[in-house]
Amino acid sequence: MTFDRISLWRRGADTPVCRLDTPVETLRESTKSVVLRHFREVLGKVFVHQISWTPEKRRHESRRSKRECLRNSTLLALFLAVVAPLAAQTGFPFQDESLRYSINWPSGLSLGDASFSARHTATGWNFDSSLTAGVPGFSIADKYQSVVSADLCSVSLDRTISHGNKKTQEKTTFDQQKGSAHRVTVVPKDGGQSDFDIAACAHDALSFFYFTRREMGQGRMPPAQKIYLGSAYSARVEYTGAMTIPVADKPTVTDHVVAYLKGPKSDFNFEIFFARDAARTPLLIRVPLSMGTFSMELVR
Numbered sequence: 001m002t003f004d005r006i007s008l009w010r011r012g013a014d015t016p017v018c019r020l021d022t023p024v025e026t027l028r029e030s031t032k033s034v035v036l037r038h039f040r041e042v043l044g045k046v047f048v049h050q051i052s053w054t055p056e057k058r059r060h061e062s063r064r065s066k067r068e069c070l071r072n073s074t075l076l077a078l079f080l081a082v083v084a085p086l087a088a089q090t091g092f093p094f095q096d097e098s099l100r101y102s103i104n105w106p107s108g109l110s111l112g113d114a115s116f117s118a119r120h121t122a123t124g125w126n127f128d129s130s131l132t133a134g135v136p137g138f139s140i141a142d143k144y145q146s147v148v149s150a151d152l153c154s155v156s157l158d159r160t161i162s163h164g165n166k167k168t169q170e171k172t173t174f175d176q177q178k179g180s181a182h183r184v185t186v187v188p189k190d191g192g193q194s195d196f197d198i199a200a201c202a203h204d205a206l207s208f209f210y211f212t213r214r215e216m217g218q219g220r221m222p223p224a225q226k227i228y229l230g231s232a233y234s235a236r237v238e239y240t241g242a243m244t245i246p247v248a249d250k251p252t253v254t255d256h257v258v259a260y261l262k263g264p265k266s267d268f269n270f271e272i273f274f275a276r277d278a279a280r281t282p283l284l285i286r287v288p289l290s291m292g293t294f295s296m297e298l299v300r
Contacts, residue, residue: 096120099281100299103133106292112140114296116282118210124149127206138164146206149176152214157204159230172228174202181228196232205229212237213280216255233263245273247283248300254283 101114112133119126127146134140141162147155154174161168169187181198185191203211208227215222216239224236236259243256254273261268273284285296 095279097279101285101296102299103131104295104297106294111135111294116209124155125152125210127210129206144206146204148207148210151201152203152207152211153201154204154207154228157206157228170230172204172230174198174204176201183230198228199226203227205233205235208235212257213274213282216257216274216280217278221257227261231263233261233266236260243273245284247298252283255280 096119098117099115101116102110103112103114105111112131114131114133115129117128119128125148127144127148129144131140131142139162143158143160145158147157149155153176154172155176156174157172159168159170159172167187168185168191170183170185170191172181172183174181176198179198179200180195181202182193182195184193203225205227208222208225212222221237221239224234226232227235238258238260240256240258242253244251244253246252247254253276255276257272257274259270259272268288270288271284271286272282273286275281275283281298283298287294287296
């Protein structure tokens with residue numbers, strides 16, 4: 001096994017503050033900016049000015065490097081807290097599953113329920129999601145069904161929307177080989193149809209959600225890209241670090257991610273708190289709206 005040596009440098013110093021060898025398999029070059037940003041935020045830009053990677057050091061060197069870092073236990077603990085959530089885990093990040101969430105008002109009162117399910121098929125995966133919520137005089141009942149290939153590229157997306165008296169049903173079919181997609185509105189009748197170009201391995205919004213979990217399970221974040229939910233949205237997800245939240249009344253360390261979406265008529269962001277399990281199970285989703293921040297909490 002080969003190791004990457006990580007060195008933390010103080011501004012103006014001739015020798016690193018700390019050195020630690022870590023297996024190449026569990027730490028990627030893409031994590032460098034994340035590690036550097038978190039060290040700077042906590043310890044200050046002057047204390048940690050630079051992080052350097054040196055590839056393929058021999059294994060026996062790691063013991064000496066770890067002893068050097070142990071002289072500063074706080075620094076080592078901080079390093080592990082930052083890097084651990086990005087370490088790749090073995091195995092597929094999620095199996096067949098069914099997750100149920102409570103949708104809550106900012107006050108904490110329940111507004112409705114949401115669910116996500118994944119089912120493995122002979123050719124890939126079927127993802128389903130539903131949302132039921134409402135207030136007196138107005139109800140919401142949305143359903144999404146996404147069929148994807150084994151590598152999570154979208155094959156089709158069925159979307160059924162019911163907001164009060166307004167109902168819409170549409171289907172988008174993706175031809176990944178030709179780089180195009182076809183969208184047709186089924187309800188209301190004569191709702192129209194359209195064709196548009198897509199990038200390689202395009203994702204609908206639901207498949208992108210699971211794609212993000214798979215990427216995090218392998219120690220990386222998905223690249224910014226176009227995703228599809230009726231219209232095309234520019235999607236970007238940013239890992240901000242570890243964050244402790246109450247789960248079943250117990251403090252739980254999670255991986256905090258902020259998702260940014262921009263469409264033809266919308267531009268918003270929301271937070272997702274992922275468990276540090278192989279599945280990267282979403283524990284909590286917070287959506288800021290004009291009336292306050294609404295939340296979706298996993299029901300155990």
